[in-house]
Amino acid sequence: MLEAGELARRFGADPTWFYVYNVGTSILSVLFSDPDRGVFHTVRTWLQGEIPARLYLPVATSAITTALIVFVVVARWRGRAPKMPALNTQLLSIFGVVLIANAVVSYAYTKHEIISVAGAFYAFAAYVAVRHAFEIGSPALLRAALCLLLGVLACAWAFRSAGVHHMLQTQAFRERIEWARLDPERIAERGYPSDARARALTAQLRRDALDLRIANTNETPAWADDWWGE
Numbered sequence: 001m002l003e004a005g006e007l008a009r010r011f012g013a014d015p016t017w018f019y020v021y022n023v024g025t026s027i028l029s030v031l032f033s034d035p036d037r038g039v040f041h042t043v044r045t046w047l048q049g050e051i052p053a054r055l056y057l058p059v060a061t062s063a064i065t066t067a068l069i070v071f072v073v074v075a076r077w078r079g080r081a082p083k084m085p086a087l088n089t090q091l092l093s094i095f096g097v098v099l100i101a102n103a104v105v106s107y108a109y110t111k112h113e114i115i116s117v118a119g120a121f122y123a124f125a126a127y128v129a130v131r132h133a134f135e136i137g138s139p140a141l142l143r144a145a146l147c148l149l150l151g152v153l154a155c156a157w158a159f160r161s162a163g164v165h166h167m168l169q170t171q172a173f174r175e176r177i178e179w180a181r182l183d184p185e186r187i188a189e190r191g192y193p194s195d196a197r198a199r200a201l202t203a204q205l206r207r208d209a210l211d212l213r214i215a216n217t218n219e220t221p222a223w224a225d226d227w228w229g230e
Contacts, residue, residue, distance in 0.1 A: 019107040019108065021038070022038060022106055022107050022108065022109070022110050023103045023104055023106065023107050024103075025038045025040075025110055026102070026103035026106040026110050026114075026115050026118075027099060027100070027103045029110070029115060030099060030102075030103075030115055030118045030119055030122055031062065031066045031099075031122075032059055032062050032063050032066060033058035033059050033061075033062040034055070034058070034059050034062075037110050037111065037112075038110040041055055042055050042056070042059050052226065053226050053227045054225075054226065054227055054228060054229050057156065057159070057160055057227060058160055060156070061153065061156045061157050061160055064149075064153055065126050065129075065153065065157075068126070068129045068130065068133060069092075069125050069126060069128075069129040071129070071133070071136075072128065072129040072132050072133055072136065073092060073129075075136045076089075076132075084128070084132060088128045088131065088132070091121075091124045091125060091127075091128050092125055092128055094121060094124075095118075095121040095122060095124060095125040098117060098118050098121045099118040099121070099122070102114070102115055102117050102118040103115065103118070130150060133146055133150075134146060134147075159227075162228075163227065163228030166217075166220070166224050166228040167228060167229075169214070169215055169217055170217045170229075172212075172214050173214050173215065173216060173217045173218075175209070176209050176210065176212065176214050179205070179206045179209035179210060180206075180209075180210060182202065182206055184199045184200075184202040184203040184206060185199060187199065187202050
């Protein structure tokens, strides 16, 4: 988060465009999984000559899902789709409201934890879109193509979601290494209280962390980091 002085230096006395940018990128991060924390990583890596798998997997799955949501909403708005149950219409409307409101809350600072509420309602909107997409296309060929698309999309989302477990393991292993490197007798150097009680607590937490059985993610296959890494 930029301090007031840094914000004024970069954007002048009126940071309105900075706030608008944060709101816009927060909306895009829900709909397309990029930008991330206000940074367009996909565009940046593309300009550098290569888009890693860990970027185009989430962007591709989110873009297709968002396109499906838009397709159903537009078809319903133009009267080309059968009437939805009131609950499903409400889910789509609530998602739109929550997405905008959540993005506005992120005007000063873009962060996953802030916009995650809209992400949860995005899943509801995706459910409604998938539920009613089959009712829009009447030709059998179109229905078959849509069924194939949804099957591939579901597999891609499942593979993407499996990466959460990999990232949790990676983070846990890194935290364990940090605890291993921590000397309870030198915690004052990190700005923490260094009295006897604080040192005892630090030593106990360090022992607990080292006693945990955590997989060494340095031994995992390289493709896992290619597809699920940071």
